[in-house]
Amino acid sequence: xxxxxxxxxxxxxxxxxxxxxxxxxxxxxxxxxxxxxxxxxxxxxxxxxxxxxxxxxxxxxxxxxxxxxxxxxxxxxxxxxxxxxxxxxxxxxxxxxxxxxxxxxxxxxxxxxxxxxxxxxxxxxxxxxxxxxxxxxxxxxxxxxxxxxxxxxxxxxxxxxxxxxxxxxxxxxxxxxxxxxxxxxxxxxxxxxxxxxxxxxxxxxxxxxxxxxxxxxxxxxxxxxxxxxxxxxxxxxxxxxxxxxxxxxxxxxxxxxxxxxxxxxxxxxxxxxxxxxxxxxxxxxxxx
Numbered sequence: 264x265x266x267x268x269x270x271x272x273x274x275x276x277x278x279x280x281x282x283x284x285x286x287x288x289x290x291x292x293x294x295x296x297x298x299x300x301x302x303x304x305x306x307x308x309x310x311x312x313x314x315x316x317x318x319x320x321x322x323x324x325x326x327x328x329x330x331x332x333x334x335x336x337x338x339x340x341x342x343x344x345x346x347x348x349x350x351x352x353x354x355x356x357x358x359x360x361x362x363x364x365x366x367x368x369x370x371x372x373x374x375x376x377x378x379x380x381x382x383x384x385x386x387x388x389x390x391x392x393x394x395x396x397x398x399x400x401x402x403x404x405x406x407x408x409x410x411x412x413x414x415x416x417x418x419x420x421x422x423x424x425x426x427x428x429x430x431x432x433x434x435x436x437x438x439x440x441x442x443x444x445x446x447x448x449x450x451x452x453x454x455x456x457x458x459x460x461x462x463x464x465x466x467x468x469x470x471x472x473x474x475x476x477x478x479x480x481x482x483x484x485x486x487x488x489x490x491x492x493x494x495x496x497x498x499x500x501x502x503x504x505x506x507x508x509x510x511x512x513x514x515x516x517x518x519x520x521x522x523x524x525x526x527x528x529x530x531x532x533x534x535x536x537x538x539x540x541x542x543x544x545x546x547x548x549x550x551x
Contacts, residue, residue: 268295268311269310271295271317274320276291279328282324298319299312332477333478351417351418355478356478364545365396368397372397380405381404384408385408388419389415389459389482395432409439413436439495448503452508454504455511457512461481461485464488465486471483490514496512497526501550504550506550510546526546530551532548533547534547
C-alpha cells in the first residue's frame, strides 16, 4: 500500500512549516486537493485515498520553499466567489478583499440599476475575476476593462472565454492616466467604475514578502502613500460617469482617512465597507 493522502498532507505541512511559510496549512490543503482533483473543502473525505503524486509534491516544495512562489501561481488557478479563474504567471491573483469588492458592487448594481442595460468600467483587470464575475451575475451588463500589462490582458480574455462572457467585455490595453477621460468618453457615460488598483505605497515595496514581490510590480505600486490611482479617479472620473453613477474601490485600511478627505474635497459622497476583521477595505463614492 502506498502513501495515503492524509500522510502526504501531514508531510507537506511539516515541510512548509519548517520553511517558515506562514500559510503552510492552507497552502498544503489547496495544493494536494488540486493534485488529486477535488475541491479543498472535500479533502477530509479523501484522507484514506492513495496518494500518487510524490514527484509533484517535491516540485511544490522547491517552488514554495526555495523560490517562494505563491500557491495560486504554482497551481495556476484560483477561486473567486466560487468561480475558478486561470492565473497567468506574475498576474495579480484574486484575494479575499477582492471578493468583498465584487460583492459590494453586485449589491449596488442591483439596488441602483435593476434590469436596465448597464455599462461598467473596470480599471486594472488582472485575471479578469472582477469583470467576469459581474458579467456572470448580470446578463444586462456590458463591461469595458483597462489593463496596462499585456499578459494580464491575455489572462482576462482567457477567463472571459472560460466563463462565456467574452462577447460583453471590451478590453483596452493601455494606461488609465492617458485613456481617461478622452478615450473612455467614446463609450458614452458609465454606470459605475470598479477597481482593485495598485495601492501599495511605493516607499513600502521593498518591505513586501517574497510571495507578493513575485507578482508584477505594476499591479502593486500605488505611488506615494499608495493612493495615486484613487486620487486620479476622484479628480477625473466624474466626467465619464452618469449622474447616478458610482465608484467601488479597494484600498488599504490605513488609507481611509486620507481618501475620505480627498474624495470629499472633490465633491464625492463616500462610505466604507469593512472586511470580516472589521477593517475598512472598500470605498464607495457617489456624486453628491
